[in-house]
Amino acid sequence: MRIGAFSKKHQVTQDAVRFYLEKGLLVAHKRGEQYYFTSSDGEDLETIKMLKGLQFSLSAILELMTLKRLSGEDSALYRQKYLRHLRAQQEEAFAMRKKAESLERILHERIDEVEKEEKKDRVLGIPLEALSILACPACGEKLPLKRGDLVDHMVVEGDFLCGCGYVAKVSAGVFVYEPSVRTKMNCGRKMQTKEEFLQKSSHTYINHLYQTMGLMMERIEEVKKPLPYMMELNNCVGFFLQQYLKELREETTYILVDYDLERILQLKRNLECYAKHEKFLFLCCDYDQLPLKNQSVDLVVDFGMVRNFEKETGKCLLTPVLPLLKEEGDYVGASLYAEVKKSELRPEGKGYEENYLSEKMKAQGLQRIKESALGPAYQENPEDAFLSGKPLYQKVVHGRKSKRSVVLEAI
Missing domain, CATH: 1.10.1660.10 (Multidrug-efflux Transporter Regulator; Chain: A; Domain 2)
Structure with a gap:
């Protein structure tokens, strides 16, 4: 045969x-x-x-x-x-069975722990002490709370009405300025979720972003003074926070901003289930309509939002944000840039230059403390086609607001 x-x-x-x-x-x-x-x-x-x-x-x-x-x-x-x-x-089979029984017991315990974490019955809202830093973005006066429902010293429902006519509300613990609410778009399409981004990106590019945030956290750790209020600027709201959460100082109220109410509520629900930290200020509004007093924020962390804001509005994000930062307050930013020859520069590449963020900071009077670069890495299927196939880097810059800084118009 x-x-x-x-x-x-x-x-x-x-x-x-x-x-x-x-x-x-x-x-x-x-x-x-x-x-x-x-x-x-x-x-x-x-x-x-x-x-x-x-x-x-x-x-x-x-x-x-x-x-x-x-x-x-x-x-x-x-x-x-x-x-x-x-x-x-x-x-050997007996030993394997004992090992499997032990593993099964450990897995069962871990499943119980995770399920209990998911069942946390708590609500996050605007901390009462954070009301002191709220100001009307229209006239600059203190923003009065006309009605408020409280849970654990936090406002979860309420109304703000300024004498100048500005109106906002607190809904499900989120400050909402209704004229700003809309769906977040990117490159003409509804912005992808974290899950969709993960499916399209390689583990090497995800690791590149993780290393960038790790370096940003090191820069924040180098700031030894108290940080009562910290604000994140991010196109994907809370993306940096998810990594920084374990390092977040107990005294810090962390401010999160997005005009897409659905995305900010999703983040809030996640924090209610899993985060131990309780001091958050969720703002659903535009960056040029932030309801915060001047010089109320101790540190601003920016994960690529300066470039995204300019692409969306044609304006410099630092113009409305820097007045909110205290004198000698800190700014830690990261900006993606592409390795492109001068002969290959195109209008669509604006904002991806190596010194883009540094020049914006200099123009706004931010003192540069430290600067580092990470890369290269490659992004598969980027939403911005200009980045396809190009070596990509991240520039991480630590800046500080000088006393009597002059905020300039966009350059």
Whole structure:
């Protein structure tokens, strides 16, 4: 019987038969270039399959097959050796079962822990002490709360009404300026979710972003003064916070901004379920309509939002934001840039220059403390087609607002 018919009869692949021949588990006769198999070879193959099913090692199977050919299956020598291997496998199976039982117990405990974390029954809202930094973005006066429902010293529902006519509300713990509310778009399409971004990106590019945020966290850690109020500027609201959460100082109220109410509510629900920190200020409004007092924020962390804001509005984000930063307050920013030859520069590449963020900071009077670059990395299927196939880097800059800084118009 030739190899094709033999393998088909015994329901194994021809490659498997060749492997067994190569290792000496099968010893079929060869005529010229062709192997011919007998019923005895078939019995050997069935024995091999049976031993493999018992999880015998290749060396153990070879030892038993060799001994079988030497003394036969009915010899005392073969039976003693076979029995020794069976008992060894039995002991291994017992150990594996104990290990599996231990793993099952650990997994069960971990599942219970995660499910309990998901069932946290708490609500986040505007901390009462954070009301002191709210100001009307229209006239600059203190923003009065006309009505408010409180839960654990936080405003979860309420209305703001300024004497100048500005109106906003607190809905589900979020400050909402309704004229600003809209769906977030990017490059003409609804902005992708974190899950969609993850599916389209390689682990190397995700690691590149993770390293960037790690370096930003180091720069924040170098700021030794208290940070009562910290604000994140990010096109994907809370993207930096998700990594920074464990490092967030207990005294810090973390301010999050997005005009897409659905996205900010989704982040808020996630924090309510999993975060231990309780001091957050959720603002659903535009960046040029921030309801915050001048010089109320101690640190601004910016993950690429200066460029995104300019692409969306044509304006410099630092213009409305820097007045909110305290004198000698800190700014930690990251900006993506592409490695492009001058001859290849195109209008669509504006904002992806290496010194883009540094120049914006300089123009706005921010003192540069430290600057670092990370890369290169490549982004698969970027939403901005200009970045496709280009080496990408991140510039991380730590700046500080000088006393009596003059905020300039966009450059």
